[in-house]
Amino acid sequence: MDEPNLVERQLRSTTVYSGSVLRLRVDDVELPSGRRSRREVVEHPGGVAVVAVDRDSSVILVRQFRYPVRSALWEIPAGKLEPGEDPLRCAARELEEETGYRAGVLEEVVPFYTSPGFCDEVLHLFFARSLEPGDERPDEDEVIETRRVSRAELDDMIARGEIRDGKTLLGLFMAIARGLV
Amino acid sequence: MDEPNLVERQLRSTTVYSGSVLRLRVDDVELPSGRRSRREVVEHPGGVAVVAVDRDSSVILVRQFRYPVRSALWEIPAGKLEPGEDPLRCAARELEEETGYRAGVLEEVVPFYTSPGFCDEVLHLFFARSLEPGDERPDEDEVIETRRVSRAELDDMIARGEIRDGKTLLGLFMAIARGLV
Numbered sequence: 001m002d003e004p005n006l007v008e009r010q011l012r013s014t015t016v017y018s019g020s021v022l023r024l025r026v027d028d029v030e031l032p033s034g035r036r037s038r039r040e041v042v043e044h045p046g047g048v049a050v051v052a053v054d055r056d057s058s059v060i061l062v063r064q065f066r067y068p069v070r071s072a073l074w075e076i077p078a079g080k081l082e083p084g085e086d087p088l089r090c091a092a093r094e095l096e097e098e099t100g101y102r103a104g105v106l107e108e109v110v111p112f113y114t115s116p117g118f119c120d121e122v123l124h125l126f127f128a129r130s131l132e133p134g135d136e137r138p139d140e141d142e143v144i145e146t147r148r149v150s151r152a153e154l155d156d157m158i159a160r161g162e163i164r165d166g167k168t169l170l171g172l173f174m175a176i177a178r179g180l181v
Numbered sequence: 182m183d184e185p186n187l188v189e190r191q192l193r194s195t196t197v198y199s200g201s202v203l204r205l206r207v208d209d210v211e212l213p214s215g216r217r218s219r220r221e222v223v224e225h226p227g228g229v230a231v232v233a234v235d236r237d238s239s240v241i242l243v244r245q246f247r248y249p250v251r252s253a254l255w256e257i258p259a260g261k262l263e264p265g266e267d268p269l270r271c272a273a274r275e276l277e278e279e280t281g282y283r284a285g286v287l288e289e290v291v292p293f294y295t296s297p298g299f300c301d302e303v304l305h306l307f308f309a310r311s312l313e314p315g316d317e318r319p320d321e322d323e324v325i326e327t328r329r330v331s332r333a334e335l336d337d338m339i340a341r342g343e344i345r346d347g348k349t350l351l352g353l354f355m356a357i358a359r360g361l362v
Binding site: 006007008016017019020021022024026027029032038039040041042044065066067068069070072073080110111112113114115116117118119120121122123144158161164165166167169170173174176177 | 187188189197198200201202203205207208210213219220221222223225246247248249250251253254261291292293294295296297298299300301302303304325339342345346347348350351354355357358
């Protein structure tokens with residue numbers, strides 16, 4: 001931070017829960033005004049998400065049951081970073097695990113925070129091209145369905161509200177803006 | 182759900198923490214394969230985010246210190262839903278509280294999940310136009326700075342990686358795709 005006057009200063013930190021995916025802590029902080037407040041913070045390892053574009057400019061979507069929202073969502077391939085894992089390596093791994101494809105070209109587009117008001121999760125968004133079949137098969141406990149979707153079909157799915165996952169909408173709109181799909 | 186075979190069935194649910202913003206529960210679930218697993222779920226009230234476009238097609242951004250990521254981020258105006266609050270009313274309220282503007286036209290574009298792998302948070306994205314000065318002043322403990330940003334400046338900020346908030350990137354790319362900015 002180059003503007004220390006903006007900083008909310010940590011006075012006390014209490015870890016409430018430490019699980020396999022998340023940690024939750026509750027911190028007492030001092031605001032720049034001098035007032036005190038409390039912050040509930042979810043710590044998450046961060047992850048990657050991959051817009052994989054095929055030779056014919058179609059995009060590969062996967063469908064997964066998402067327990068917190070009790071429904072199956074169409075998403076771009078994505079996954080959590082292992083401790084110390086490089087995002088590029090993670091993107092290659094998750095793409096192959098979830099879709100069976102390897103990417104000849106894999107470039108990071110942007111890292112972004114999913115919900116910085118209460119969570120430190122960073123997602124690294126990648127574009128993947130020059131797809132070739134790999135060796136991995138999707139884990140049946142994770143991915144339900146894989147589908148190649150053309151630009152026209154994407155536009156329909158978006159217009160009908162069938163894509164409800166934020167990272168997927170962002171990845172698709174960025175790929176469209178760059179003329180990739 | 183119209184495909185009950187996809188559902189992860191809740192076997193047991195334990196609330197670990199119940200705070201002012203978040204609840205955290207840990208559920209034991211049965212997967213469709215019959216295997217058992219555990220799900221850490223953050224419950225969040227959901228919220229709104231508003232791409233407010235001025236007469237000259239510039240967009241209003243606000244800068245806030247985000248404690249979980251220990252930095253100040255440029256974002257579109259946003260805020261949490263009060264219990265039972267209509268998203269449209271919430272969007273009007275947050276826009277005026279954070280920027281001082283009222284919108285003559287306020288339309289919901291898309292609801293989306295910010296991080297459906299571990300959290301049920303839904304954000305309702307709005308486009309606001311026909312802005313007029315309102316009565317509210319920004320809360321100094323919340324918004325640090327408000328700025329009107331032209332399309333050329335937005336492109337520069339995005340290219341330089343200065344916009345790191347997911348809902349803001351999504352809102353801006355959707356507004357660009359619709360020709361609003």
